[in-house]
Amino acid sequence: MHKLLIIDDSKTVLNQAMMLLKDFYHVFPAISGSTALKILEHHIPDLILLDLLMPEMDGREFFILLKSRPELSDIPVIFLISDTNDQTEAECISLGACDFIRKPIIKEVLLSRVEKTLELFDYRRDLQQTLDEKTRQIETAYIQTMAALANTIDAKDPDTNGHSIRVAYYSGQIAHQLGYSKEDCENIYFIALLHDVGKIGVPDSVLKKRDRLTEEEYELMKQHTTIGAHILKDIKMLPGLCDGTLYHHERYDGTGYPNGLSGEAIPRIARIISVADTFDAMTATRCYRKGMDPKIALEELKRNRGTQFDPEITDTFLEIADGLEVSNHEADLM
Ligand SMILES: [Fe+2]
Missing domain, CATH: 1.10.3210.10 (Hypothetical protein af1432)
Structure with a gap:
């Protein structure tokens, strides 16, 4: 089961998201950025839903911190935004988020965006693994060919x-x-x-x-x-x-x-x-x-x-x- 981390300073939003997602995913709720960081010490989620506007550490700050840590930087992030300002949406994307979801949360939108993002990242990870494996095979074949050529000279x-x-x-x-x-x-x-x-x-x-x-x-x-x-x-x-x-x-x-x-x-x-x-x-x-x-x-x-x-x-x-x-x-x- 995929693991999701939801970070939002509103208990109402956290509870609503939990209710909608808990049947399909293993969900970790966090009321603040600092709580989320504690969770990340023990669990690496497959996706993070991140509230943009929060007191203390806001979504931007948390996002930048996440991307600066190599062990966490690959986790996809969907921002949760309250206003419908075009600039906010553009900022989410330019920061490097995969997507954004407007609040109040609509069940179908949430489920669809989460599912599609996870699908995309699973596919990307599988592709990367295949690519790494193929690269390793090519490197091995290359080294073995070089060695065979060198052995040919010495055998002569x-x-x-x-x-x-x-x-x-x-x-x-x-x-x-x-x-x-x-x-x-x-x-x-x-x-x-x-x-x-x-x-x-x-x-x-x-x-x-x-x-x-x-x-x-x-x-x-x-x-x-x-x-x-x-x-x-x-x-x-x-x-x-x-x-x-x-x-x-x-x-x-x-x-x-x-x-x-x-x-x-x-x-x-x-x-x-x-x-x-x-x-x-x-x-x-x-x-x-x-x-x-x-x-x-x-x-x-x-x-x-x-x-x-x-x-x-x-x-x-x-x-x-x-x-x-x-x-x-x-x-x-x-
Ligand atoms: Fe020579």
Whole structure:
């Protein structure tokens, strides 16, 4: 049964409304705004009928207070008004009330307005719940798709197993330290997760080669940036996704690839991934070599600050390095 809170300083109006509504609803009467606030501490009604003119706290004041409290702000309100002034009616609506009912109360009007408002709000709540559920499902599917793509890259070269997820983790942490919003940090995490997706298009003979690559093979390897950007170009949900993939091997001094961009011309997301990627490449243990001590890897980053890496992002990574979880690299040993 729906719960209604009726607030009116007239006992006659309260009694009349109670009589008309009690067979259909659970009704809480309140003789003043302060009494209503006490009731609201224990009961959240589905609808409030609120007298506009009351001594002490009047209807406007109560309404504004109600809307300022997040736990109560969604409760629909119908004003009870005594005069038939157009301005009063307009004020009720402009304040944000759903409707108004003139006093003296007419039974049919009261029952119909209450029923219609409750119907509308039930419908709206159901719709919101469905929407929330669908949004959750889409988000889950999106995250799982990203993870599947990232796993595909790592599966192609099992020796780098976990590289994508670690680069994503480091990039997200750098972004957090740089002051990005939570949402941006999440986006940066996913962009970094897919930075090497283009390796899917690099021949195994090149990707898995342990010895030094020939010039020709190195050219093929470099193509993973452009192949990756091509693979991801239609994903519009994640701004900067292609930039992260395409430019993560650019160097701050302009000697990187594929375009030889330098400094701030390299998208910031790519400058973040570059630091994270290099740190993991140095510290991760492979089956043919043990990972570098993180302290030495950090020295190496410092040495290349301003040449290979963006100085600000390098400094940021050095600041957070102590708190990072870099201990899982042994688990990747094959
Ligand atoms: Fe790469």
